[in-house]
Amino acid sequence: xxxxxxxxxxxxxxxxxxxxxxxxxxxxxxxxxxxxxxxxxxxxxxxxxxxxxxxxxxxxxxxxxxxxxxxxxxxxxxxxxxxxxxxxxxxxxxxxxxxxxxxxxxxxxxxxxxxxxxxxxxxxxxxxxxxxxxxxxxxxxxxxxxxxxxxxxxxxxxxxxxxxxxxxxxxxxxxxxxxxxxxxxxxxxxxxxxxxxxxxxxxxxxxxxxxxxxxxxxxxxxxxxxxxxxxxxxxxxxxxxxxxxxxxxxxxxxx
Numbered sequence: 001x002x003x004x005x006x007x008x009x010x011x012x013x014x015x016x017x018x019x020x021x022x023x024x025x026x027x028x029x030x031x032x033x034x035x036x037x038x039x040x041x042x043x044x045x046x047x048x049x050x051x052x053x054x055x056x057x058x059x060x061x062x063x064x065x066x067x068x069x070x071x072x073x074x075x076x077x078x079x080x081x082x083x084x085x086x087x088x089x090x091x092x093x094x095x096x097x098x099x100x101x102x103x104x105x106x107x108x109x110x111x112x113x114x115x116x117x118x119x120x121x122x123x124x125x126x127x128x129x130x131x132x133x134x135x136x137x138x139x140x141x142x143x144x145x146x147x148x149x150x151x152x153x154x155x156x157x158x159x160x161x162x163x164x165x166x167x168x169x170x171x172x173x174x175x176x177x178x179x180x181x182x183x184x185x186x187x188x189x190x191x192x193x194x195x196x197x198x199x200x201x202x203x204x205x206x207x208x209x210x211x212x213x214x215x216x217x218x219x220x221x222x223x224x225x226x227x228x229x230x231x232x233x234x235x236x237x238x239x240x241x242x243x244x245x246x247x248x249x250x251x252x253x254x255x
Contacts, residue, residue, distance in 0.1 A: 030065060032058035041088040048081055054242065055081075059223045060146075061089060063248055064180045070141040073097040073172065075134065075165075076104070076148035078111070080118040086144070087121045096124045097140075101131040103156060131157050132164040136172035143169045146182040147235075147246070150201035153192040166213035175255025179215055181206055182224065185245040187231045199235045203247045215251035224248060 035058045039049065052058070066072070068091045074083045076099065083098045090096060098118045105112040105128060112128075119126035129135050131152065136143070152162040169179050186200035194200050207217060224246035233240050 027067070030062045030067065032062045035061045035066075035089070038085065038089045044084055044088065048084060051081065056223050057085065059221070060182070060248065061085070063219065063221050063223070063250060064142060064144055065178060065250075066090070066142065069093040071095045071097075071137070071139060073099060073134075073136050073140050073143045073169075075099050075143055075145035075169070076101060076151060077114060077118065078146075078148065080114045082144065082146055083118040083124060084121070087118070087124050090123065092123060094123060095137075096121075097137055098124055098126045099134050099136070100126070100128050101134075101151075102128050103131050132161040134165060134168050136168055138172055139174050140172045140177055141174065142178045142180065143173060144180045147184060149181050149183045149206060150186075150195040150199060153195035153201065155193075155196050162209050163213070166210055166215075170213050170215065170253060173253045175253055177253045178218065179210065179251040179253070181210065181249045181251070182246055184235050185225070185229065185231050185247055198233065200231065200244075203249070206247075206249060210249070210251050214253070216254055217249065218252040219250035221248040221250075 038061070039052055039058060066086065066089045068089065070090045071094060072086045072090060074086055074096060077083045080098065083096060086096045098115060100111055100115040105115070115126045115128060118124050127135050149162075151157070152165055173179065183206065184200040186194045186198065186202045188202060188204070190200065190202045192201070192205060194202070211217065226243055226245040229240055229243065229245035231245060235241060235244050
């Protein structure tokens with residue numbers, strides 16, 4: 001019964017979104033206003049809704065060009081905030097793959113609990129694997145990761161982890177598919193060890209790595225930038241937590 005209710009709610013939201021954004025493939029680029037119905041989905045937890053303004057969620061969805069019926073992979077889902085949004089946005093005709101690295105789950109039980117929770121959504125499939133080997137399905141429209149790309153460079157990860165993950169993303173996306181990376185700004189030229197010390201990454205390092213996998217840079221946004229962030233404190237430091245300066249990059253698979 002609960003599953004049927006969730007499916008009905010998602011179906012209604014998909015129809016609302018489709019009316020705003022048109023038929024996938026010939027619609028104009030979406031705007032933040034197009035996602036008002038998605039953010040208002042009744043099944044979304046109140047805590048999630050309370051975070052939408054600070055995370056500029058509508059702007060992020062528009063930047064990622066999320067549409068009903070898409071196949072999306074949420075890469076390193078954390079607590080599942082974006083997974084739940086994607087589930088509502090793609091509707092019953094779409095599919096969301098939620099990936100949580102096995103190393104995260106072993107480190108903190110709540111990561112496994114978050115994965116189990118989103119797997120209960122009617123259009124979400126949960127996967128877990130080692131950090132360097134995400135088992136994404138093929139034919140994806142979008143692979144998305146928020147605040148976690150730097151984790152591919154943690155000292156617990158083999159040196160080739162980022163290269164392997166980017167290659168897996170490239171294989172999984174259909175031609176023309178998008179790869180959207182959001183992360184915390186590190187100071188320009190910061191070494192990759194900043195992933196361990198301050199949990200940040202230099203935007204230019206991300207560009208180099210993703211372009212090396214065969215992608216082309218399709219767009220950038222500073223909507224999450226914060227000029228007051230000195231970029232030197234850990235993202236978990238009370239002085240900046242929840243207010244870090246972040247970048248958004250959109251890459252496209254040629255074809």
